[in-house]
Amino acid sequence: MESLTLIPTANLDSFKADLAEIKNLLQEKHNQADLNKWYSKKEARIKLKVCMKTLDNYLSKGVIPHSRFAGKIYVKASDIEAHLERNYMSH
Numbered sequence: 001m002e003s004l005t006l007i008p009t010a011n012l013d014s015f016k017a018d019l020a021e022i023k024n025l026l027q028e029k030h031n032q033a034d035l036n037k038w039y040s041k042k043e044a045r046i047k048l049k050v051c052m053k054t055l056d057n058y059l060s061k062g063v064i065p066h067s068r069f070a071g072k073i074y075v076k077a078s079d080i081e082a083h084l085e086r087n088y089m090s091h
Contacts, residue, residue: 041072047080048083
């Protein structure tokens with residue numbers, strides 16, 4: 001048989017606040033891990049929502065930093081995010 005436990009409302013509210021804080025901390029850690037990811041050119045193009053020619057222009061002109069390893073180009077997620085932030089236009 002299942003037993004029930006009564007919890008005072010103040011304690012329940014405190015518990016909910018603690019859970020919300022833990023959730024926020026985990027989300028921040030997840031977001032930080034995402035910014036440290038490296039994307040292939042294809043993945044970077046998709047994230048930026050541009051065609052490959054535009055991405056190639058960005059890379060060759062140094063608009064977006066990149067790394068070359070084993071003949072492939074990789075772009076750091078934080079650099080993509082920084083580029084999008086720099087070019088953000090609110091209406």
